Amino acid sequence: MLENIYDIKSYDFINQDILDIMTKVTYEYNREVLVAISRQGNVLSVSVGTFDTGAISVNNQRKGLNGIRLIHTHPNGDSRLSQTDLSALEGQRFDCIAAVGVDSLGKITDYCIGYLTANGVRVFKTQNINDSQYIDYIKHFDKELKTQKDDFFENKPQKERVILACITASDEEAEINLLELKSLANSAGAEVVAMFKQKKDKPDPKFMLGKGKIQEIKLAVQNYRADTLIMDNELSALMIKNLENELNVKVIDRFNLILDIFAARAQSMEGKLQVELAQLKYSLPKLLNTGIRMDRLRQGIGMRGPGEKKLETDRRRIKARIKDLETRLQKLEKERGLRRARRANSFIPTVALVGYTNAGKSTIMNLLSGSDVLAEDKLFATLDPITRKVYAPNGYYTLTDTVGFIRKLPHEFIDAFKSTLEEAVQADLILHVMDYSDPNLFLQYETVIDVLEKIDAANKPVINIYNKIDIAQDRLDIPAVSDSVFISALTGQGADSLKSLISNKLFGKD
Secondary structure: OHHHHHHOOOOOOOOHHHHHHHHHHHHHHOOOEEEEEEOOOOEEEEEEOOOOOOOOOOOOOOOOOOOEEEEEEEOOOOOOOOHHHHHHHHHHOOOEEEEEEEOOOOOEEEEEEEEEEOOEEEEEEEOOOOOOHHHHHHHHHHHHHHOOOOOHHHOOOOOEEEEEEEEEOOHHHHHHHHHHHHHHHHHOOEEEEEEEEEEOOOOEOOOEOOHHHHHHHHHHHHHHOOOEEEEOOOOOHHHHHHHHHHHOOEEEEHHHHHHHHHHHHOOOHHHHHHHHHHHHHHHHHHHHOOOOOHHHOOOOOOOOOOHHHHOOOOHHHHHHHHHHHHHHHHHHHHHHHHHHHHHHHOOOOEEEEEEEOOOOHHHHHHHHHOOOOOOOOOOOOOOOOEEEEEEEOOEEEEEEEOOOEOOOOOHHHHHHOHHHHHHHHHOOEEEEEEEOOOOOHHHHHHHHHHHHHHOOOOOOOEEEEEEOOOOOOOOOOOOOOOOEEEOOOOOOOOHHHHHHHHHHHHHOOO
8 A cells, every 4th residue: 555655746745645545554553654755746755653764865965955845644643743853854954844643533633844944943733734835835945044054054063962872781780881971971072862771681793782772762863863872882893883874873882982081181192192002902803803984983972082093094004003002102111110210219108099080089189289180070081190299297209190990991991001000000008089979989999999900009008088078968888997088179178187197108107
């Protein structure tokens, strides 16, 4: 029945025979039917099911409207246009979008038609969809839009609009992962428009996500005009390729996002080299498996940093670049080692700040040293190690602020940033800073300890600093130990206790 629609031409808004077929199918199967018609009256596409314009070939190179009008049924009898309808109208610049309300008896209730105009969207309710004025409106609004400036349709939000998704074994884990992923996306300058979670023991080998969830995300991409999907789970080259083909947006995973933030934060030559090395080491296996298209590794969230141009070269040159980066970083590591040796020979104690990202390490650095290190409420605000001299009653010591840790970091990251993390290995005392206001404090604590163990720094003398007590909503049940202190680096509460504890650890009691 539906295939016959392609043979029918619509000289009016929509041919009555087409409308009758759409109504009958909607009544019999309780499903939406969508028909796309060109301005010449030819049927371009027919589909049944969820409203989806992804399969319709649209030419948005033309100025004004795209020359295609969409007519679809609403089985519930309500012809009102949904947010998905309106987003498709604006995002793809259709001539118009019309909804046909079909009630439980198979009768048409009314019609609703939306148009894109120079002043926004205009919607009309009618009982007669084939009134000639509705075709005339297309010509009128198209002419109106063609007089607008060239950038009229380019006024997209400045921030990249991203959708987040994750697969976990439990809902609780999903909530934790998505909240942290959202913080990462915000730190990268993106706007999170939707989040999806799926409870799944085994990921789909082709897409990671199940087909039903992909359809939900596909609608969200259309609805929110999203640019990017960010998966919390690590994706293979095949998964990235398949998801991009299915969703028609850029797809990255959590680690690409973290590298993007690092690329934006790196200021020193060493920091930039470390970011590039981590990026190349992580990407090379995916390139070896093929499937990642080089033209998709160029811009936007997850694609920044010194490594982006290198990813466009062939695999042989990438391997050579990795070797070159490792050699240069080894040289810088030797220079850093010489500086540490000089400090050791001068018998000046060394202290390293470590902790989960955004725990407040830089604020504590400023509190203890009186310096003005950048302290932002962002993940990975500090990437390059910063060392300051701090005076205590019994002497002075050097204090180094290191890069923050985070969960689920691949080993490529730790390998690339080994020289930076070496500051913690060589320190006489480690200050482990924790966000006391974060409900996931214990999980974050375990992450930091795990990284310290990997770099052989877990057996160093440690002071546990529970920061941000001024904003903690709930008092966590933390065992009282002698080498712990509760403070607010922002207000200074507990600062004297911390300074006294550090001094006693380094120089002994007065």
